[in-house]
Amino acid sequence: MNSKLKWGVLDVIVVVFALVPVLWIVSLSFKTTATLTDGNFIPREWTFDNYQLIFQTDQFVRALINSIGIALISTLIAVVLGTMAAYAISRLDFPGKSLLVGVSLLIAMFPQVSLVSPLFNIERNTGLFDTWPGLILPYITFALPLAIYTLSAFFKQIPWDLEKAAKMDGATQGEAFRKVIAPLAAPGVFTTAILVFIFCWNDFLFAISLTSTEQSRTVPVALSFFTGASQFEDPTGAISAAAVVITIPIILFVLFFQRRIVAGLTSGAVKG
Amino acid sequence: MADIVLDKVTKSYPDGTIAVHGIDLEIADGEFIILVGPSGCGKSTTLNMIAGLEDITSGELRIAGVRVNDKAPKDRDIAMVFQSYALYPNMTVRENMAFPLKLAKLPKAEIDKKVNDAAKVLELTDYLDRKPANLSGGQRQRVAMGRAIVRSPKAFLMDEPLSNLDAKLRVQMRTQVSRLQKQLGTTTVYVTHDQTEAMTLGDRVVVMRAGHIQQVGDPQTLYDNPVNLFVAGFIGSPSMNFLPATVEQGKLITPLGDLPIGARLQRMLAAGDAPKQLVLGIRPEHFEDAALVDEAQRAKGFEFTAPVDLIESMGSDKYVYFTLEGGAAAAADLEDLAADAGGADLPHDAANLVTRLSAESRLREGADAEVWLNLDKIHLFDPADGRNITLHEGRAAGVTAG
Numbered sequence: 001m002n003s004k005l006k007w008g009v010l011d012v013i014v015v016v017f018a019l020v021p022v023l024w025i026v027s028l029s030f031k032t033t034a035t036l037t038d039g040n041f042i043p044r045e046w047t048f049d050n051y052q053l054i055f056q057t058d059q060f061v062r063a064l065i066n067s068i069g070i071a072l073i074s075t076l077i078a079v080v081l082g083t084m085a086a087y088a089i090s091r092l093d094f095p096g097k098s099l100l101v102g103v104s105l106l107i108a109m110f111p112q113v114s115l116v117s118p119l120f121n122i123e124r125n126t127g128l129f130d131t132w133p134g135l136i137l138p139y140i141t142f143a144l145p146l147a148i149y150t151l152s153a154f155f156k157q158i159p160w161d162l163e164k165a166a167k168m169d170g171a172t173q174g175e176a177f178r179k180v181i182a183p184l185a186a187p188g189v190f191t192t193a194i195l196v197f198i199f200c201w202n203d204f205l206f207a208i209s210l211t212s213t214e215q216s217r218t219v220p221v222a223l224s225f226f227t228g229a230s231q232f233e234d235p236t237g238a239i240s241a242a243a244v245v246i247t248i249p250i251i252l253f254v255l256f257f258q259r260r261i262v263a264g265l266t267s268g269a270v271k272g
Numbered sequence: 273m274a275d276i277v278l279d280k281v282t283k284s285y286p287d288g289t290i291a292v293h294g295i296d297l298e299i300a301d302g303e304f305i306i307l308v309g310p311s312g313c314g315k316s317t318t319l320n321m322i323a324g325l326e327d328i329t330s331g332e333l334r335i336a337g338v339r340v341n342d343k344a345p346k347d348r349d350i351a352m353v354f355q356s357y358a359l360y361p362n363m364t365v366r367e368n369m370a371f372p373l374k375l376a377k378l379p380k381a382e383i384d385k386k387v388n389d390a391a392k393v394l395e396l397t398d399y400l401d402r403k404p405a406n407l408s409g410g411q412r413q414r415v416a417m418g419r420a421i422v423r424s425p426k427a428f429l430m431d432e433p434l435s436n437l438d439a440k441l442r443v444q445m446r447t448q449v450s451r452l453q454k455q456l457g458t459t460t461v462y463v464t465h466d467q468t469e470a471m472t473l474g475d476r477v478v479v480m481r482a483g484h485i486q487q488v489g490d491p492q493t494l495y496d497n498p499v500n501l502f503v504a505g506f507i508g509s510p511s512m513n514f515l516p517a518t519v520e521q522g523k524l525i526t527p528l529g530d531l532p533i534g535a536r537l538q539r540m541l542a543a544g545d546a547p548k549q550l551v552l553g554i555r556p557e558h559f560e561d562a563a564l565v566d567e568a569q570r571a572k573g574f575e576f577t578a579p580v581d582l583i584e585s586m587g588s589d590k591y592v593y594f595t596l597e598g599g600a601a602a603a604a605d606l607e608d609l610a611a612d613a614g615g616a617d618l619p620h621d622a623a624n625l626v627t628r629l630s631a632e633s634r635l636r637e638g639a640d641a642e643v644w645l646n647l648d649k650i651h652l653f654d655p656a657d658g659r660n661i662t663l664h665e666g667r668a669a670g671v672t673a674g
Contacts, residue, residue, distance in 0.1 A: 164325050165358035168429075169372035169419065170346040179371075183362045 022247075029240035036236055050241035060242055062214045063222030068249065070132055070218060071200040074139035078196045081140070082147025083189060087177065089148065090155035091163075101148075108145035116209045123210055130212045138206050143196040150195065154188025155181070190257040197253055201246075219246045274336030274426040274459060275301045276322060281331035283317050283483075291317040293483040294331060302457045304450075306474035308464055309506070310612035314483040315463045316431055322461060323429050324348050335426060346375075351420035355432040357412045359404040359419075365391075366400040369418045376423070390418045393452070410441045417452070427459040434469065446472060467507050471495070479503050481608070497668045501605040501658035504553050504651060510591065510626045511609075514601040517552040517652065524652075524671065526552050527598035527623050528576045531647065534672040540661065550661070551601040553651040556591070559627035561635060562642035573644050578625075580641045590633050592641070594625040603655035647672045 028036065029050050031043045038044065054060045088094065089101060119138060120129070128134035158181060166176035182189075207218040217225075223242050226235045276299040283292040292314040299305050307315040320326040322333060324345035333340055340348050351372070359368050366387055373383040391397045394414040404412055413433065420428055433449070434442045450473050453460050464470055470477045471491045479486040479494065479502070487494055487503045498504035504512050517526045519541050524531040531552075533541070540546060562575050584591040600623045627643060635641045648670035652662045662668055 159356060159358065161354045161356045161358035162360060164323075165352070165354060165360075165419075166371075167325065167345045168323060168350070168352040170375040170423075172344070172346065175375065180360055 025240045025243050028237060029244045031237060033234060033237060036234060050237040051245070053238050054242050054245065059214060059222055059225070060219075063217050063219045064246070066132070066214075066216055067201060067218040067220075067246070070135050070139070070216070071197055073132070074136045074143060074200045075193055075197045077136070078140045078143040078147050079189060079193050082144055082151050082192060082196075083182075083185070085144070086148045086151035086155055087181070087185075090152045091160070104145040104148055107141065108149075112142065112205055116205060119206070120209055129210060130216050132216055134210050135206060135216060135218070138210070139200045139203065143199055146199065147192045147196055150192045151185070151188050154185050154191075158184050194254055194257055198250060201250060275299060275303075276427060276459060276461065277332075277334040278318070278322070279332040279334070281318070281321060281333055282329045283314070283321060283326065284329045291483055292321070295485055297478060297485065297488065299459060299461065302459055304453050304460045304462065304473060304475045306462045306464060306470045306477045307480060308467060308470035308477055309480035309486075310608070311465060312482075313480040315465075315480050318480070319352075319429050319431055319461060319463045322427075323350060323352050349423075349425050350427045350429055351423055351425040352429040352431065353416045353420050353433045355435055357404075357416040357436075359412055359415055361404055364401050364403055365396060365407070365415050365418075368404065368415055369422050372419060372423045386422045387418075390422045393421070393455075394418050409437055410445065413437060413445060417449070421452070421456065424456075425458070427461065428453075430460065430462045432464055433462075435464070435466070449473065468509060471507065477507075479506060497660075497663060498651070499660055499663060501551060501553070501603055501653040501655075501660070502609065504653070504660065505606065505609040506612075508555060510556050510628070512553045512555050512651075513623075513625050513627075514603075514606055514653075515552045515554075515596070515623050515625070516599055516601045517550040518548060519546075519550065524550070524552070527596035528578075528645070529574065531574055531650075532672060534670075536664070536669070537652070537662070537671055547654045547656060549655055551603055551606070551653040551655050553653060554645060555649065556626045556628040557589075558646040558649040559592075559629060560644045560646075561629045561633035562644040563634070564630050564632060565644045570644060572648070573646050575642060575644050577640050577642050580635050580637050580639060583635065583637050585631070587631065589631055590629050590635070592627045592629050592633070592635055592643075594627070594641075594643075596623040596625055598623060600624070601655070603653070603658060605658040646670075 024041070027041055027043055030046050030048075031038075032045045032047045032049065035043060035045050085100075089097060115138075123129040123134050128137070162180055162184070163176050166180045167173070171179065202220065203218070204220045204224075207221045208224070211217045211221060214222075219242070223239055223246075226239050226242065276297075278295050278297040278299075280294040280296060281292060282290065282294045284290040295314075295318060297305075307318060309315050317326060321328050322335075324340070324343060328341050335348060335350070360371065363371065369387045369390060370383050373386060378386075387400070388397070391400055394417060396411065396414055396418060399407060399411060399415075404415065407415065413436075416433065430449075434445050437445060446469060449462075462469075462473060464473075470479075474491060476488060477491050477494055478488045481502055487499045489497075491507075494503060494507050498507065501514070505514065515526050515528065517524050517531075519525075519533070522533060522538060524533055562570065565573070578594045578596060580592055581595050582593040584593075629635070629643075649668070650662070650671055651660055651668055652671060653660055660668070662671060
């Protein structure tokens with residue numbers, strides 16, 4: 001009982017610590033400019049002006065489209081490539097396997113800051129600077145090790161006998177993968193997709209270094225360029241509203257895929 | 273349906289280990305053949321090579337007369353039942369069984385009919401819409417069988433399909449497998465490490481050890497005429513008794529006493545290269561309580577007296593255990609057998625004897641017992657290579673044959 005209470009208190013502290021800043025931002029986004037700094041947690045005057053304002057500015061809408069497009073494309077490519085690579089790593093014994101795993105781990109550990117300047121120069125010279133592919137490429141590069149690691153852990157859990165059985169049942173290697181292994185790896189694929197999407201969605205460093213115009217600027221960067229309608233207007237309310245808006249896709253994404261992440265999907269495959 | 277021929281099939285791995293050494297085996301159409309042996313003997317590797325799940329390093333594999341070495345498993349038209357069952361957990365029982373038919377692109381009506389027929393045979397009709405996770409071990413095993421039989425393949429391969437079931441269910445499924453195979457008449461290769469399954473199921477049994485075939489034959493032949501110490505010890509439960517024996521002045525000196533030797537064996541053992549140390553093998557049922565053997569029989573056998581250690585009454589017979597002075601038999605083959613049975617660390621300084629006597633026997637624990645043994649049924653092995661030297665033209669002749 002005593003330890004239950006202790007854990008309960010601890011849980012509450014953690015939840016409050018994590019949620020208060022979020023609720024605060026939500027609260028700010030509904031406040032009018034006049035009451036912004038009144039220190040009240042619950043707005044005294046509710047307003048949707050901030051939301052209307054950000055959707056009226058071309059800057060934000062454009063950035064939102066960029067963010068969604070770039071993150072989705074990066075996630076799709078990283079997950080597809082990662083699935084194939086992870087499958088090969090967990091199932092096959094090929095020359096250079098440990099080298100591949102080592103190099104991908106190296107990339108994941110490389111400080112991104114140190115790569116920004118070279119990438120900037122490379123992209124300037126290759127014409128990728130300030131384009132969608134200019135962001136998608138580095139995102140895939142850094143998301144792939146993550147994807148490969150998460151997915152190979154999932155593939156290793158799938159009994160190899162299932163694949164042998166599929167082959168005996170008349171499936172080609174490709175059919176065995178598509179019809180038996182991939183459906184079983186689905187929870188892993190969706191988990192990986194969520195992680196990669198969040199990584200791409202949240203990135204600020206690459207997005208601010210490798211873009212210069214609205215053409216490819218993503219939301220986290222666009223936020224930092226937010227100013228009020230005029231120089232004398234406080235943009236806090238608008239920034240808060242934008243921050244709330246960009247959290248929504250992540251929540252939707254997680255909710256949508258969470259239903260597919262069913263633990264213990266493989267139970268009953270083998271004796272266990 | 274088809275015959276399967278293995279022609280000097282060898283499997284070696286890149287690191288140099290050889291799992292299977294040039295196996296020759298002809299499996300007739302419709303035959304039920306068992307590959308049996310201790311773990312690591314190459315039986316599963318052999319099965320996987322027939323299935324196409326492992327490459328054949330050298331030699332040739334023919335199914336229905338066609339070389340299939342380089343064919344993918346799906347082009348060999350054989351079905352396999354795995355030890356782990358390997359059911360697809362995301363599919364229902366019906367989908368599991370229909371999977372091979374769907375891959376073969378059969379029309380839907382035909383798939384339904386075949387699945388329903390197979391389900392009826394295996395008594396799975398009520399479970400067709402369940403997922404494997406909601407089935408018992410025995411039901412999962414039957415689904416695995418069902419997935420194999422729906423296709424009517426050329427051959428079935430079974431890799432220890434019953435070893436995950438509990439003892440009672442295993443016996444039940446054993447008869448079901450046997451009945452199913454007779455009913456379908458499909459060539460079947462069955463791998464097991466359980467000698468009881470090997471004896472009861474197969475038309476022929478292949479005993480393997482360390483990648484070599486030791487002996488191929490019908491179960492009774494293997495039991496009565498084992499070619500070597502390994503086969504003799506592996507087949508039969510309780511297993512054959514092994515005792516040390518030496519030849520001296522035309523007699524066989526053993527812990528049981530001095531046994532007479534017949535003329536043929538005399539000549540053989542008199543040869544210069546004949547081994548002086550031998551291993552004597554006697555099956556438990558070739559002993560009998562001397563009081564229950566009639567006079568005529570008694571004269572043909574040999575009698576000895578020893579104190580009874582332990583009696584286990586099985587109802588139909590009694591297992592009577594003796595400890596004999598004079599040490600246990602030693603041979604490399606025996607150590608292998610003991611290691612497989614998990615008894616490698618049992619004391620070896622005294623010879624243990626298991627006898628299977630009639631239930632009417634009145635022997636008592638602790639008391640001395642007069643035991644008769646059938647001299648026609650005993651085997652002598654050369655400890656150096658394990659060869660059965662009592663085998664004459666393929667049949668065990670006992671030690672007294674002229």
